């Protein structure tokens with residue numbers, strides 16, 4: 001065995017040289033690995049006893065891509081592209097042996113090899129688009145040459161990896177390894193040599209694309225991926241680069257791919273998206289918890305409340321194969337709730353997101369019940385009942401008498417004080433908040449709310465469980481509305497003021513959708529229902545929202561709210577609402593004025609940032625980046641803007657502070673700058689340290 005460097009070793013197995021790569025945790029293509037590969041291939045090429053070369057990785061995965069931490073720094077050592085040239089032009093066949101995930105630059109390097117073999121569990125993908133990039137080491141040129149434009153466009157735009165079997169069918173993988181990968185790869189290499197198979201160089205294969213209708217493929221990609229990619233600079237760039245595979249000779253296509261990659265890499269969007277990659281991973285780490293912090297076993301779940309939230313929450317566990325008992329007070333509500341869950345599963349099956357048999361499999365794990373006593377043996381019980389403290393306290397007091405010792409008791413409250421709820425039990429250490437976001441079976445965010453007395457192993461269990469059911473769990477502390485809704489309240493307060501001062505709801509919403517959010521505050525209110533928490537008896541008709549409810553405009557579900565809706569739920573501005581708002585302004589003595597888009601945006605976003613600063617100062621969030629992860633995964637904040645705190649850093653905290661001070665002077669205490677905002681500006685720092 002020859003030690004090439006810290007990341008590569010070479011040993012001969014018969015006439016095959018095996019180049020083994022080792023750069024934990026994910027074998028990213030850092031300088032040391034690139035140097036190891038270059039030197040290893042050259043050494044094997046020079047060795048007269050070697051007829052073929054296998055490239056294989058140690059650890060949990062094949063190469064997972066370029067080293068994200070090296071982005072933006074000058075390239076030292078051989079570049080990935082140079083490495084690919086070395087591999088492709090090697091006079092001896094080079095075979096990539098894949099396991100784990102071959103991603104980004106890892107797959108691109110494998111495509112520059114002459115053959116590829118993979119274990120059946122391997123997954124292959126080009127996820128660069130998720131980092132605001134395009135594949136930059138030949139992925140846009142080699143993959144279409146291999147599998148055609150349409151398939152390549154889909155793989156690059158979803159960024160999602162395909163399994164080895166699919167990759168084999170597509171022709172990306174030449175062989176699936178039945179047994180030990182190294183042994184199979186060496187056997188495959190000697191077959192290639194024995195049979196005298198040619199060294200396949202994808203860069204020389206233009207024929208595959210000769211008959212492709214490039215325009216049609218582009219149009220189809222626009223139709224399939226355009227909506228999801230709205231606002232992303234990388235979309236048009238990726239389309240251009242991939243189409244070039246069919247339009248230009250390889251070398252020219254590569255040159256353009258390189259230019260586009262460099263341009264995107266230097267841009268603000270990719271910077272934000274790479275920050276989010278790190279922020280998401282940071283959120284999983286809790287300072288006072290190590291990887292070996294004990295967790296409680298959760299193999300059964302109980303849910304109280306089969307409404308929209310309870311049902312959606314239940315689906316997360318059922319989909320992950322965890323049995324759920326769901327409890328409701330009334331048989332009709334129970335039947336309606338479980339019926340909706342089935343309908344949702346069936347709709348997913350119809351759209352091809354799950355297999356038809358998964359519907360019954362998931363629903364088969366559900367036990368509907370009208371008796372809370374049926375929750376006695378559950379490991380975790382989540383209360384998703386009406387959002388009222390008295391209701392929650394009553395449920396938790398009863399649960400205390402029912403749940404087994406060691407069961408975790410969680411509330412899905414969106415605002416209320418977890419410590420108050422926990423105090424109704426004799427086991428506050430077992431109580432925490434698990435705040436799911438609507439629709440709970442779809443939205444990725446889970447706020448894990450740690451109460452004053454919540455035990456460490458309960459928090460650790462919740463964070464792990466969140467991951468197990470596919471959520472992005474963020475640890476937050478107790479306060480009214482936690483991280484997400486507390487900041488949302490600040491935005492909503494300003495939105496309500498803006499419509500009385502001169503803007504219309506659709507103008508306010510448009511400013512936010514132009515910014516990249518999926519909807520604005522009034523679209524969101526109409527979707528959620530304006531009568532949430534509204535009571536006809538006690539309604540004073542003092543706010544526009546109350547007036548709308550009294551007029552039976554309760555949002556989308558009643559066909560009208562801030563907007564008018566047609567029978568396909570398409571929204572249009574409402575003349576009636578406009579009149580209502582103007583009358584309200586007049587009654588309140590407000591002289592309406594023209595409000596610029598810029599002011600609307602600042603009024604909506606800066607108070608959110610300010611609230612985020614208070615949240616950080618109070619320790620309700622552990623890190624500024626956690627706040628960003630909340631907003632991206634729970635409220636659709638555009639990932640290419642990195643979250644509200646990152647956004648504050650990109651425009652400069654000093655700019656936010658100056659504007660807040662001006663607004664405070666004009667409009668009062670709602671705009672009083674948070675002490676942390678003032679401090680970081682004074683100290684010349686920013687929130688995330690990432691800009």
Ligand code: 3HC
Pocket residue numbers: 025026028061064065066067068069080101103104105106108127128131134135136137139278281282
């Ligand atoms: N570069 C540097 N570090 C990376 C990395 C990369 N490409 N991929 C993962 N890591 C780090 C993570 O930051 C994390 O570090 P931490 O322990 O300090 O938090 C550690 O590796 C483990 O990662 P995960 O927690 O994500 O581990 P999982 O097992 O859950 O997932 C994975 C593994 C599927 C490989 C996942 O990490 C992943 O998707 N990585 C990103 C892959 C990617 O985007 N590759 C393309 C890069 S761009 C590129 O290749 C450009 C080229 O076209 C020129």
